[in-house]
Amino acid sequence: MTAEAQEWALPDDCEAVRDALIAWYEDDHREFPWRRTDDPYAILVSEVMSQQTQLGRVVEAWEEFLEQWPTTAELAAADRAAVVGFWTDHSLGYNNRAKYLHEAAQQVETEYAGDFPDTPTELQELMGVGPYTANAVASFAFNDGDAVVDTNVKRVLYRFAEIHNADNPPYEEVANALMPDGQSRVWNNAIMELGGVACQKTPRCDEEECPWRKWCHAYQTGDFTAPDVPTQPSFEGSRRQFRGRIVRVLGEHDELALDDLGPRVRVDYAPDGKHGQEWLRDLVLDLADDGLVDVVDQNDGKTVVRLQR
Structure with a gap:
């Protein structure tokens, strides 16, 4: 075990910790359809x-x-x-x-x-x-994986296992030490559910009857510090939005020249404007790099774009 890992310790009654979480999950959890299939x-x-x-x-x-x-x-x-x-x-x-x-x-x-x-x-x-x-x-x-460590799980572990002072919290080590052998399917579903329902950015420990209140460092001390959670950039007006529009428009046409594509992508398109050919070319070349479209410069000086099929 690394020196960093020694900065944390699991409760002595770790089996009870595991049993409590699995029982909480199996008693009541959000019903997503992919949880009902293997x-x-x-x-x-x-x-x-x-x-x-x-x-x-x-x-x-x-x-x-x-x-x-x-x-x-x-x-x-x-x-x-x-x-x-x-x-x-x-x-x-x-x-x-x-x-x-x-x-x-x-x-x-x-x-x-x-x-x-x-x-x-x-x-x-x-x-x-x-x-x-x-x-x-x-x-x-x-049912044959390691512990899953996503943003929700990191928040749970940060609060539960008192790893606040570690410069680089050893989430994977803590998560795998907690996970019972041979139960990755139910365990990973359960701990992600805990983070998504009870141990949210604003915790709902009592409202959701968090099964770990007895052992949780944050619950015992009132310090609900959590690692920063990255925010998703706004979709409206983003490159993602306009990339999606380009793909959608091209799906309705065999091919389009840039100046025919532009007005269908944004209403303020102007060939020489801020959102003109240069802006649009940058987007379609980005899509071409991802293998989604073909960009062809023709002899007549026009640039034609088509979906790869």
């Missing part, structure tokens, strides 16, 4: 969708996505423009995540013969799947 594909879709979208809004999009493409085989065979268009229509964040999800489905079909990889290491070989998502899928689909 299908790794469905869970991966939920994890990717949840990266920038509130969980309540993800439910409808997740159900509609799986109704349209219920298996990796059907998603792999889909037109990528249709997948990206779905993402845009449901305001699910950066469109390249739709592209990566599509490519990941193709990898499962071509490289794994349709059988989903089941370890965090193998899952990270899928396009767009980083360590956090890989571990989440391994935990929730195969």
